[in-house]
Amino acid sequence: MKTNEIRTKYLKFFERKSHVIWPSDSLVPQNDPTLLFTGAGMNQFKDMFLGKGNLNFKKATSCQKCLRTGDIDNVGRTASHHTFFEMLGNFSFGDYFKKETIEWAWEFLVQELKIQEERLRVSVFKDDPESYEIWEKRVGIPKSRIYRYGEKDNFWPSNAPTDGPNGPCGPCSEIFFDQGENVGCGRKECEPACDCDRFVEIWNLVFTQFDRKEGGRLEPLPSKNVDTGMGLERMVRVIQGVQTNFDIDIFRPLIKYLEEITHLKYHENLEHAVLMRRISDHLKACVFCISDGVLPSNEGRGYVERRLLRRAIRDGTQLGIQECFLYQLVPIVSDVMQECYPDIKQRRENIARIVKSEEEKFHETLEQGTRILEECLGTLKQSKQKVLPGQVAFKLYDTYGFPMDMTEIILGEKGFSVDKVGFEKELQKQREQARLSSQMTGQVFDTGPLSKIKDISKGTKFLGYESNECEGKVIAIIQDDQLVDVATAGNEVTVILDQTPFYGESGGQIGDTGILEANGCVVNIVDTKKNNDFSLHVGKITKGELKKGGAITAKIDVHRRNAIRRNHSATHILHYVLRKVIGQHAEQAGSLVTSDRLRFDFHHFSALTKEEITRIEDLVNESIMENTSVHAKELSIQEAKNAGAMALFGEKYGETVRMVSIDNFSKELCGGTHVGSSGEIGLFRIVGESSIAAGIRRIEAMTGTAALNSEREKEKILQEMCGILNAPENKLVTKAQEFLAELKNLQKEIQKVRQRELSNKVDSFVQDAQEVSGIKIIARKLEDATSDDLRKMVDLLMKAAGESAIILGASQDGRVSIVTAISPTLIRRGLHAGNISKDVAKIVGGGGGGRPDMAQAGGQYVAKLDEAIRFAAELLAKKLSHEGG
Secondary structure, three states, rough: OHHHHHHHHHHHHHHHHHHHEOOOOOOOOOOOOOOOEEEOOHHHHHHOOOOOOOOOOOOOEEEEEEEEOHHHHHHOOOOOOOOOOEEEEEEEOOOOOOOHHHHHHHHHHHHOOOOOOHHEEEEEOOOHHHHHHHHHHHOOOOHHEEEOOOOOOOEEEHHHHHOOOOOOEEEEEEEEEEEOOOOOOOOOOOOEEEEOOOOOEEEEEEEEEEEEEEEHHHHEEEEEEEEEEEEHHHHHHHHOOOOOOOOOOHHHHHHHHHHHHHHHHOOOOOOHHHHHHHHHHHHHHHHHHOOOOOOOOOOHHHHHHHHHHHHHHHHHHHHHOOOOOOOHHHHHHHHHHHOOOOOHHOOHHHHHHHHHHHHHHHHHHHHHHHHHHHHHHHHHHOOOOEEEHHHHHHHHHHHOOOOOOHHHHHHHHHHOOHHHHHHHHHHHHHHHHHHHHHHOOOOOOOOOOOHHHHOOOOOOOOOOOOOOOOEEEEEEEEOEEEEEEEEEEEOOEEEEEEOOOOOOOOOOEEEOOOEEEEEOEEEEEEEEEOOOOOOEEEEEEOOOOOOOOOEEEEEOOHHHHHHHHHHHHHHHHHHHHHHHHHOOOOOEEEEEEOOOEEEEEEOOOOOHHHHHHHHHHHEEEEEHHHHOOEEEEEEEEHHHHHHHOOOOOOOOOEEEEEEEEEOOEEEEEOOOOOEEEEEHHOOOEEEEEEEEEOOEEEEEEEEHHHHHHHHHHHHHHHHHHHHHHOHHHHHHHHHHHHHHHHHHHHHHHHHHHHHHHHHHHHHHHHOOOOOOOOEEEEEEEOOOOOOOHHHHHHHHHHHHHOEEEEEEEEEEEEEEEEEEEEEEHHHOOOOOOOHHHHHHHHHHOOOOEEEEEEEEEHHHHHHHHHHHHHHHHHHHHHHHHHHOO
């Protein structure tokens, strides 16, 4: 029986018992500041248990995503511990109580899951005769299989009567599965309270019937509740008959992949198994955290997530994995969990990108931090000290991003510790310094001609929303960075008017162009800038002379403005559609609106798929064809927010803002110019999608006539291709495929020739090999060889040379590749291919590593490859001579 089937069986069983199947809460608890993560199924029902909830039912069942880190050190080492797990539960809010809870639990286990009755044991609170009687008399369990325990084991919260806290509490009854006498401690008297693994706790039934008061007084609650919890992974383990939770169907694909990339067997080495289990658990936890909106950071939930990821990365390095690998496990998690959690599947590319980004950062941190920590350990050993000073640990944390818990782990492995108190003092000092430094002082003053213009004017009034031309007065003329009263034809000037229809570049929209005319004077405006409240018309006088204080007619290039308006309104529709298609995280990170195209930057961690791009295009064009109205109005910032307007990240807004609405779906605060209705945009085509920074993507698109012209250009290229390939349009792809197939065959032939060339070199390489202590040393450079060629050649040489140490190098495309291979007997004598490869790579300005028998490295100094090969030969000879001696 698979995990998905067991999960569904549970929920459907209680649905038949009149329970409402309630969806899992987020791992980020909603409206509960007391919790960092959701750790139990009852968390989202707290108000219902307290009688303050508004849900219109009294019986519920759920499968809750949970995250707990209290037992993080046990994860992987025991059969049952996890950070992330699923908790099945059924709940009663003042409805049924002990009788129904116990009877239904037994019915589900025995009749639905077909567990043998004799394999089950139960425990009750020692002062709860009611539960004991139900188990014995109504269910029919022999007394020998019912155990009475104290408040530590069978009361919730544990030890609540004695230690508190005050509030709702009650006895619990636990159900255990007996794995048999051959598991665990082997004692005949073994029972569920034993710490061995023989008895697996599979279900906890909590009966909240008391209100604890001061002094440990337990008063009966007027409304009694039921809160049960069944660990899904544990139950699946029992049903599937496997040794640990990590052997069940939803973990096996993860373990299998780790076996493949490490070339290690899960069951052959306990420490390897522990590491593989922990990696699988931690990665799964992080996938679900990211899906619920938690991103790696240095605070709160993000720090917990980062800590889990970094522990998994370090576990990977202990398994010999030197490259980023966790992100490759994300699709596996999404595949095995998609039936119940389809959102994981939908977001897996984004999640994988976040994980990979974190891996890349930490690999840099780990390498640098580990090196510095090793140096510090050397210093401690020399001075015969056992405690790393808190200041040093803080420098690793603050300067190099090396996590404190990782420092503790590495130190602990070598018998050292860290001064935690000193570390905390340094951390507090840093926080205080950061707070003070954030209180910036100083003033940026205007310089040059604009500072003088502000003495005589409050700014330029913009009339471009309503008009394409207007009459205005010349407030100032700037020529050669100086204020002038008169400027004549041929001079480049910047003109400031009291009012204008010209839009000054701002908010991503470029400035207008056009002309200024007055009494025979013509100024050709090539750009309009904005500086505070002033519009700066940048241009060249082509006729007459321009005078300060004179009247002037300002006319924008209407055709160009209309193209800009189309593109700007299209960005608003695109923004809405992006968030609809790829998620609400896809918020605007920047834009550029010009007359010929638009550019839109947004938050996203992976490239858009072809399907996503098509979907985005289709939805934008659907909105355009609906010809929905576009409205703009000014209102207070609070009114705009209340209306649902989106304020763009990083933008600064005053008390009065302008809200642009497209129908009822898009509302943004925007000062740009827009179409009157979406139909004016015409055609919308995406012409490019790319990455511009970590987590930031860029879409480039065209609208209207520009989009049409772009399509015509593509049509022209298509026709040219038809002519080149001598094929009609409908046969073009087939013809191209034929050419590519022919090319592929030729490449295969070349590869065969290349393989023969490599094979022909094997004998000469072996014959010319240097021999030290009976071991052949082959250190050679291959011309025009790829990394794959090097690996193949190494395999051939290992077979032909017998006991040997081999290092081959090659350069291609300005990069050096080095492959090292060591025979098994040499490994037993202490040689390590990964370490040797790393030493050789330093010569060519690179690094690398790998397994003891095989390793690969790279570098950037092609000219030093010969030197590196010579060094490799000398290094191997020295090591073998030493071993031989």
